Amino acid sequence: MPFIPHTEEDIAEMLASIGANTIEELFDEIPSDLISGELTGVPPGLSEMEISRLMMERANADGLYQNYIGAGAYEHHIPAAVWQITTRGEFYSSYTPYQAEASQGTLQLLYEYQTMMASLTGMDVSNASMYDGATALAEAALMAVRSHKSSRRILIPKTVHPVYRKVVRAIVSNQKIDVVELPFCAESGQVLPESLDEFYKEDFAALVIPQPNFFGVLEQVDALTDWAHSKSALAIGVVNPTALALLTPPGEWGDKGADIAVGEGQPLGIPLSSGGPYFGFMACKTKLLRQIPGRIIGRTHDLDNKPGFVLTLQAREQHIRRSKATSNICTNQGLMVTAATIYMALLGPEGLRRVAAQSHANTLELIEQLEKINGVKRTFSGPVFHEAALSLPTSAKDVLPKLSEKGVLGGLNLQEYYPDIGNALLVCATETKTPSDLQHYAELLAQSLS
Amino acid sequence: MLIFEHSRPGRRNYSQSPLTAASANKIPENLQRKAPPLLPEVSEMDTVRHYTRLSQKNFSIDTEFYPLGSCTMKYNPRACNSLAMLPQFTARHPLAPENTGQGYLACMYDLQEILKDVTGMAGVSLTPMAGAQGELIGVMMIRAYHESRGDFARNEIIVPDAAHGTNPATAVMCGFKVVEIATDKEGNVDMAALKAAVGPKTAGLMLTNPSTLGVFEKNVSEMSRMVHQAGGLLYYDGANLNAVLGKVKPGDMGFDVIHINLHKTFSTPHGGGGPGSAPVGVAERLLPFIPVPIVAHENGAYRWITEKEKPQSIGRLSAHMGNAGVLLRAYIYVRLLGMDGMHRVAEFATLNANYLMVELRKAGFEIAYPTRRASHEFIVTLKDIKDKTGVTGMNLAKRLLDKGYHAPTTYFPMLVPECLLIEPAETESKETLDGFVVAMKEILTEIQEQPDMVKGAPHNMPLRKLDDVKAARELDLSWKPEA
Numbered sequence: 001m002p003f004i005p006h007t008e009e010d011i012a013e014m015l016a017s018i019g020a021n022t023i024e025e026l027f028d029e030i031p032s033d034l035i036s037g038e039l040t041g042v043p044p045g046l047s048e049m050e051i052s053r054l055m056m057e058r059a060n061a062d063g064l065y066q067n068y069i070g071a072g073a074y075e076h077h078i079p080a081a082v083w084q085i086t087t088r089g090e091f092y093s094s095y096t097p098y099q100a101e102a103s104q105g106t107l108q109l110l111y112e113y114q115t116m117m118a119s120l121t122g123m124d125v126s127n128a129s130m131y132d133g134a135t136a137l138a139e140a141a142l143m144a145v146r147s148h149k150s151s152r153r154i155l156i157p158k159t160v161h162p163v164y165r166k167v168v169r170a171i172v173s174n175q176k177i178d179v180v181e182l183p184f185c186a187e188s189g190q191v192l193p194e195s196l197d198e199f200y201k202e203d204f205a206a207l208v209i210p211q212p213n214f215f216g217v218l219e220q221v222d223a224l225t226d227w228a229h230s231k232s233a234l235a236i237g238v239v240n241p242t243a244l245a246l247l248t249p250p251g252e253w254g255d256k257g258a259d260i261a262v263g264e265g266q267p268l269g270i271p272l273s274s275g276g277p278y279f280g281f282m283a284c285k286t287k288l289l290r291q292i293p294g295r296i297i298g299r300t301h302d303l304d305n306k307p308g309f310v311l312t313l314q315a316r317e318q319h320i321r322r323s324k325a326t327s328n329i330c331t332n333q334g335l336m337v338t339a340a341t342i343y344m345a346l347l348g349p350e351g352l353r354r355v356a357a358q359s360h361a362n363t364l365e366l367i368e369q370l371e372k373i374n375g376v377k378r379t380f381s382g383p384v385f386h387e388a389a390l391s392l393p394t395s396a397k398d399v400l401p402k403l404s405e406k407g408v409l410g411g412l413n414l415q416e417y418y419p420d421i422g423n424a425l426l427v428c429a430t431e432t433k434t435p436s437d438l439q440h441y442a443e444l445l446a447q448s449l450s
Numbered sequence: 451m452l453i454f455e456h457s458r459p460g461r462r463n464y465s466q467s468p469l470t471a472a473s474a475n476k477i478p479e480n481l482q483r484k485a486p487p488l489l490p491e492v493s494e495m496d497t498v499r500h501y502t503r504l505s506q507k508n509f510s511i512d513t514e515f516y517p518l519g520s521c522t523m524k525y526n527p528r529a530c531n532s533l534a535m536l537p538q539f540t541a542r543h544p545l546a547p548e549n550t551g552q553g554y555l556a557c558m559y560d561l562q563e564i565l566k567d568v569t570g571m572a573g574v575s576l577t578p579m580a581g582a583q584g585e586l587i588g589v590m591m592i593r594a595y596h597e598s599r600g601d602f603a604r605n606e607i608i609v610p611d612a613a614h615g616t617n618p619a620t621a622v623m624c625g626f627k628v629v630e631i632a633t634d635k636e637g638n639v640d641m642a643a644l645k646a647a648v649g650p651k652t653a654g655l656m657l658t659n660p661s662t663l664g665v666f667e668k669n670v671s672e673m674s675r676m677v678h679q680a681g682g683l684l685y686y687d688g689a690n691l692n693a694v695l696g697k698v699k700p701g702d703m704g705f706d707v708i709h710i711n712l713h714k715t716f717s718t719p720h721g722g723g724g725p726g727s728a729p730v731g732v733a734e735r736l737l738p739f740i741p742v743p744i745v746a747h748e749n750g751a752y753r754w755i756t757e758k759e760k761p762q763s764i765g766r767l768s769a770h771m772g773n774a775g776v777l778l779r780a781y782i783y784v785r786l787l788g789m790d791g792m793h794r795v796a797e798f799a800t801l802n803a804n805y806l807m808v809e810l811r812k813a814g815f816e817i818a819y820p821t822r823r824a825s826h827e828f829i830v831t832l833k834d835i836k837d838k839t840g841v842t843g844m845n846l847a848k849r850l851l852d853k854g855y856h857a858p859t860t861y862f863p864m865l866v867p868e869c870l871l872i873e874p875a876e877t878e879s880k881e882t883l884d885g886f887v888v889a890m891k892e893i894l895t896e897i898q899e900q901p902d903m904v905k906g907a908p909h910n911m912p913l914r915k916l917d918d919v920k921a922a923r924e925l926d927l928s929w930k931p932e933a
Contacts (some may be wrong), residue, residue, distance in 0.1 A: 041567025045788025089512025275544030275770025335721025
């Protein structure tokens with residue numbers, strides 16, 4: 001009986017106390033025609049030794065590759081202390097901190113997280129996280145519509161992660177909110193501020209601004225933010241948290257700064273893990289505080305005037321407001337935020353800057369080496385952070401399997417997401433790559449194209 | 451002390467970021483950050499000590515009995531974590547090609563199949579990242595189903611008053627109007643109220659069974675007939691699935707769509723509030739609308755099924771396929787339990803709940819629904835005690851913390867005054883339950899002899915009662931360095 005501690009004697013004593021003869025009897029209120037038979041689709045139980053062997057076999061079937069795929073999920077070095085502390089039982093197996101006095105560890109950590117994220121994004125306040133980057137953007141769109149007087153339309157450039165755009169559409173369409181997509185410049189890979197002219201007479205609740213965008217290219221965030229504000233629309237920044245060590249934070253974009261900053265928190269100490277669990281971050285200006293979804297932690301005092309932390313502004317939330325809540329979200333991604341907070345503390349401002357700077361430098365170096373190969377050139381001219389699109393002489397679809405056979409995941413085939421883009425490959429080299437790794441990749445790509 | 455208060459300018463961990471500071475920089479000047487972010491400058495040991503000490507200020511399943519109703523705080527087996535963190539699993543990029551992820555995909559496919567069997571549904575999608583997102587996705591499928599039939603008149607979702615707050619919040623997020631129906635004296639959904647609510651505007655009914663009142667809805671088959679006859683669909687909130695795991699399949703009760711909280715029934719960690727994971731299961735008629743991606747197994751290989759093959763899918767609700775690492779942990783848990791273990795989960799969760807209910811009644815506590823069997827949880831109400839002594843359910847909850855027990859769920863469901871919703875999961879031993887009863891008896895005596903002491907609880911925690919009102923009025927949501 002896995003994880004059930006009852007002895008025969010326990011069972012007999014407990015049933016006697018209840019006044020039942022068998023455990024079956026405790027289910028006598030359930031209509032008998034509903035009681036199911038054997039679970040034939042569930043295999044017999046395994047011992048820990050057996051499941052370990054099975055999982056190791058499956059892990060080995062996946063293997064380990066040298067990875068150059070980014071596209072929203074980035075491989076970074078994760079200091080050993082991050083997950084050793086995060087998986088301590090007191091963090092791993094605790095619940096949402098409703099009982100504040102018994103949850104000061106989690107609550108204080110989340111307050112520290114809110115401080116770090118607000119500063120990293122240049123915003124006034126951060127919530128305690130969302131599910132992931134894609135849903136954080138969807139919630140930001142809902143927030144913008146709630147706070148806007150007249151418009152139920154959101155303007156999203158096609159340079160935003162294609163799956164994020166799908167997720168936003170899926171979620172906001174429930175509330176009859178329109179998503180209008182904005183084209184990008186085929187030459188620079190950016191949204192051109194002048195391309196917004198044709199939308200100037202239309203009313204929008206928000207303009208979404210990615211930085212860097214899905215192609216790794218840096219957008220002209222100041223002009224875009226000012227354009228949104230000139231039309232009384234909110235500016236929502238979708239940002240990479242590592243990049244923010246080097247880039248102007250959304251709170252400082254344009255004359256007034258973006259209003260909401262969201263993004264995928266995974267680069268901050270969360271392993272790639274096939275896509276999750278990650279966490280989304282969300283920060284905003286004070287004026288939007290009452291519209292922000294999710295948990296928020298506040299600092300207060302106890303009866304003896306000792307400082308402590310509680311969940312606050314709960315009147316926005318579903319467990320209090322029910323159908324009038326700002327969102328149905330209840331949990332955030334607590335454990336992931338625990339890891340991210342420890343990661344940011346260990347790295348500090350200089351460590352995070354070095355991670356960002358080395359990732360940027362490695363990507364520049366990789367581009368330089370790959371552009372030496374005949375027929376390979378950058379797809380876009382815009383400046384990049386740690387990812388870039390490269391046009392190849394043949395389809396990325398044919399090239400990538402040749403690289404993976406040699407143990408290298410060479411990037412993402414962009415044509416799958418942008419059919420008109422030609423033979424383009426999206427590559428990313430973070431700080432985890434050495435000069436010889438980059439050289440090895442360049443040699444393999446040259447071979448597979450020859 | 452906050453981590454920022456340990457910070458000293460220039461202190462840092464040299465080996466955990468690149469050893470040399472890269473100088474190549476092609477970021478345009480106007481896009482470069484001017485001032486560094488407010489991150490602490492601390493050593494590794496400072497960091498490890500600080501967060502280890504913080505962890506010690508938490509109650510957790512690993513350290514305390516945690517009888518939170520409707521949260522299923524069962525033991526989280528260590529193997530589930532260590533095996534899900536094998537380097538090949540943690541290093542795998544979500545967009546890596548299928549042929550480089552056959553091990554991971556095999557686990558996901560197996561999990562889909564096992565969840566189908568356990569719930570009696572025709573299809574399962576693993577993509578939802580929390581219970582509330584599972585609900586959102588479920589209700590979106592209900593909408594998609596009606597709209598695919600050209601039926602646009604159904605704009606109401608029926609929700610019992612005992613439901614989790616996420617149910618009505620979800621219905622509204624999906625653009626529906628919420629119709630709340632009452633509970634009868636026995637703790638069942640009031641059938642007359644349901645009958646009056648059901649009609650041509652009914653898109654669906656969201657139901658938790660056993661309910662959050664800790665009792666099994668005996669009339670569930672009749673409710674199913676009623677809603678289906680009116681053209682509506684039935685949504686199963688899987689929050690309390692642990693109570694019937696291996697006993698009753700939601701599909702057999704007539705449900706069309708269900709979400710399964712893996713962080714409850716399948717023992718993935720609660721993590722201080724997430725990450726959750728809540729796969730959705732659907733009946734045959736909702737199969738076309740299921741969110742993508744899902745995993746298929748054909749000719750000995752595993753592959754993704756995407757929107758290309760599921761044109762009517764409600765689409766994507768996460769950047770990849772949900773909380774993959776949580777799904778792996780749940781998979782390892784179900785394989786450890788196996789068929790036999792799975793049948794026993796509900797049995798022992800129910801045995802523990804009924805034993806604890808009876809013992810607390812014997813100790814002098816009032817049970818909200820005394821004529822009913824407990825499911826895997828039950829409600830104690832302190833209404834009488836509050837009327838006589840002024841001691842509230844929350845006071846008792848805080849006093850339990852002093853005695854080394856996490857409080858039960860308090861003030862939920864809202865329809866029972868001064869309620870404590872108590873759920874002792876199957877992983878707790880008889881001695882633990884007996885110890886909890888002793889503590890509850892002691893508090894009962896304290897309430898009679900020194901009520902003010904109980905009202906001032908907690909007394910033995912690192913902090914006394916915290917001022918929520920001040921927190922909300924004088925908002926302090928991030929630390930600011932002293933100027």
